[in-house]
Amino acid sequence: MKCPLCGCTEFYLKDPDDEYDIYEFSCKDGNIVFGDAVDENDAPEINDATETYCDKCAWHGKMEALE
Secondary structure: OOOOOOOEEEEEEEEEEEEEEEEEEEOOOEEEEOOOOOOOOOOOOOOOOOEEEEEOOOOEEHHOOOO
């Protein structure tokens, strides 16, 4: 999976309870891999409708838009 604008494979999610808190992750071989600073037990559930932000450019949208 990669960003439809720039091709980056690094993304982040905003915490639904605190928009200033983010969860960084990458997409490798179709799998979501959270960054070292993220406790996977505390991360929000990710599905096709999850609002996702590219870590490199201004793109954001639903996970389903990532190829």
